[in-house]
Amino acid sequence: MDVSGGHGESKEEALLRADGLWVRFGRQVVLRDISFAVARGQTLAVIGESGCGKTVLLKTLVGLINPWRGAVYFDGKNLSSLDEKQLALQRMRFGFVFQSAALFDSLTVGQNVAFPLEQHTRKSDEEIQRIVVSRLAEVGLSEDVILKRPAELSGGMRKRVGLARALALEPEVVLYDEPTTGLDPIMSDVIAELILRARQRHPVTSIVVTHDLRAARKVADRVIMLYPLTRLGADEPQIVYAGPPEAMESAADPRVSQFARGEARDRLVETGLSGGV
Amino acid sequence: MASGSSMPAARQGWGPMRAVGQWVGEVGQRIVDWICGLGGIALFSFWTVVWLLTRRPRRGTILSNFYQIGVLSLPVVALTGTFIGMVLAVQSYNQFRMLGLETRLGAVINMALVRELGPVLAATMLAGRVGSSMAAELGTMRVTEQIDALASMGVNPIHYLVVPRFLGCLVLIPMLTIMADFMGLVGGYFYSVLLLDIDRYYYLEYSARFVGWFDMLSGVFKTFFFGAAIALIGCHRGFNCDPGAEGVGRAATAAFVHSFVTILLLDLMLNIGLEGFYRLLWPEGPRIF
Numbered sequence: 001m002d003v004s005g006g007h008g009e010s011k012e013e014a015l016l017r018a019d020g021l022w023v024r025f026g027r028q029v030v031l032r033d034i035s036f037a038v039a040r041g042q043t044l045a046v047i048g049e050s051g052c053g054k055t056v057l058l059k060t061l062v063g064l065i066n067p068w069r070g071a072v073y074f075d076g077k078n079l080s081s082l083d084e085k086q087l088a089l090q091r092m093r094f095g096f097v098f099q100s101a102a103l104f105d106s107l108t109v110g111q112n113v114a115f116p117l118e119q120h121t122r123k124s125d126e127e128i129q130r131i132v133v134s135r136l137a138e139v140g141l142s143e144d145v146i147l148k149r150p151a152e153l154s155g156g157m158r159k160r161v162g163l164a165r166a167l168a169l170e171p172e173v174v175l176y177d178e179p180t181t182g183l184d185p186i187m188s189d190v191i192a193e194l195i196l197r198a199r200q201r202h203p204v205t206s207i208v209v210t211h212d213l214r215a216a217r218k219v220a221d222r223v224i225m226l227y228p229l230t231r232l233g234a235d236e237p238q239i240v241y242a243g244p245p246e247a248m249e250s251a252a253d254p255r256v257s258q259f260a261r262g263e264a265r266d267r268l269v270e271t272g273l274s275g276g277v
Numbered sequence: 278m279a280s281g282s283s284m285p286a287a288r289q290g291w292g293p294m295r296a297v298g299q300w301v302g303e304v305g306q307r308i309v310d311w312i313c314g315l316g317g318i319a320l321f322s323f324w325t326v327v328w329l330l331t332r333r334p335r336r337g338t339i340l341s342n343f344y345q346i347g348v349l350s351l352p353v354v355a356l357t358g359t360f361i362g363m364v365l366a367v368q369s370y371n372q373f374r375m376l377g378l379e380t381r382l383g384a385v386i387n388m389a390l391v392r393e394l395g396p397v398l399a400a401t402m403l404a405g406r407v408g409s410s411m412a413a414e415l416g417t418m419r420v421t422e423q424i425d426a427l428a429s430m431g432v433n434p435i436h437y438l439v440v441p442r443f444l445g446c447l448v449l450i451p452m453l454t455i456m457a458d459f460m461g462l463v464g465g466y467f468y469s470v471l472l473l474d475i476d477r478y479y480y481l482e483y484s485a486r487f488v489g490w491f492d493m494l495s496g497v498f499k500t501f502f503f504g505a506a507i508a509l510i511g512c513h514r515g516f517n518c519d520p521g522a523e524g525v526g527r528a529a530t531a532a533f534v535h536s537f538v539t540i541l542l543l544d545l546m547l548n549i550g551l552e553g554f555y556r557l558l559w560p561e562g563p564r565i566f
Contacts (some may be wrong), residue, residue, distance in 0.1 A: 100424035
């Protein structure tokens with residue numbers, strides 16, 4: 001299923017494109033024939049209930065998980081065909097904000113944000129320090145946190161530091177994995193605002209994986225909704241919605257409108273847990 | 278397919294045949310998993326060596342890992358060595374006194390220590406202290422997505438995390454073993470000379486006469502292999518850790534158990550090889566007694 005249309009961009013203009021992606025772990029298929037394209041500068045939200053393969057999709061897009069079938073094209077290059085060194089070069093053009101922030105416990109906040117700069121640039125310590133302070137300021141954190149360890153920070157602060165680290169190298173694409181999960185409504189809105197601001201400051205293409213529809217409506221130009229394979233028939237497409245966020249509630253597909261309205265309906269009892277394909 | 282996973286009705290009534298088929302399938306799956314596991318650790322070791330030889334790790338990562346592996350292991354290794362030396366003296370003294378050979382206790386204690394017990398017991402202690410801690414640390418990093426974060430930033434996790442630990446074990450475990458040997462010699466000497474009242478001159482004389490360079494070097498030589506095995510198994514278990522606290526715990530336990538079994542296997546194979554090499558150099562055979 002190709003969902004690159006909708007906003008008029010062609011495959012040639014797409015910065016990031018998934019082409020018939022299948023991902024499986026052992027015998028369990030998690031993603032089945034996923035195709036979409038994201039144009040440069042666009043923000044795509046990938047939504048869906050827990051366990052539908054959103055995070056797996058995000059990790060596949062940056063080459064952390066190899067697809068079983070299909071390919072990811074970034075700037076026209078098939079990521080699966082690149083060697084280790086070429087893939088590392090392409091990954092420097094990505095920023096990844098992990099669900100748990102994935103800050104390095106053994107390093108301070110400042111060292112965490114400086115890490116990609118130290119690994120990939122030849123900037124002086126002073127210059128790196130200046131960038132670290134500036135990135136932390138962009139996400140609303142003061143210099144006081146630089147010497148703290150990640151364990152000393154709250155969940156919201158850790159997400160902000162994760163965002164600052166992802167933006168350190170001024171990437172072209174930023175991938176957000178559940179950026180607002182586990183945060184209070186105000187902090188969720190703060191993070192959504194920061195995502196918007198990051199886009200205003202740097203011309204980034206973003207993919208936001210979330211099940212927070214409020215955040216998705218706020219930051220995304222376009223939404224795709226994945227559905228768990230365990231509840232799908234063999235021939236049904238896994239992407240059940242592709243379009244603007246505001247049209248989700250009025251979607252004809254009851255699975256989409258149910259998710260958009262957050263209604264339990266027939267889901268009070270879990271069924272269809274027989275595994276993937 | 279998801280919706281078509283149920284067994285056709287006609288095949289459900291096969292009874293015993295189906296049970297046998299299932300059992301064969303499970304055994305086959307276990308064998309395949311085992312072979313995949315071996316292949317996984319072989320590839321992991323291969324890439325560790327390739328990264329070690331092609332790109333120097335950063336000074337900061339080397340120093341912190343060397344400190345963790347070397348400096349922090351000193352007390353436990355020194356204690357292990359000292360007690361092995363003393364226990365050997367306690368165990369051997371009565372038998373040797375009955376034969377009137379107690380003055381040769383030094384030769385026996387020190388030979389057993391430098392050739393076998395020092396390297397193997399020091400490696401076992403380090404498999405527990407260093408190998409398990411590597412598996413737990415890297416396993417936690419895997420579970421909390423820190424390893425994915427490294428890779429997503431274009432940093433090779435094997436180069437950044439495994440190579441410094443591998444290098445640390447390769448260099449420091451032999452040095453720690455020399456330390457354990459030395460403390461064992463000291464422990465055995467003091468127990469024999471001060472508590473068992475063995476003549477100091479003969480204790481040292483027989484030790485020097487029977488324990489040669491080959492014995493000491495062969496013991497230390499083995500520890501390079503033990504060190505490499507401890508690091509590779511510990512890091513591999515951490516990298517392939519199952520989710521959750523239980524997964525990290527299992528990885529740490531498996532790292533120790535697998536390292537220990539590997540140390541014993543390597544010890545046997547290396548001793549067979551070293552024995553052959555010894556006979557090549559000195560065909561007249563062993564020299565004790």
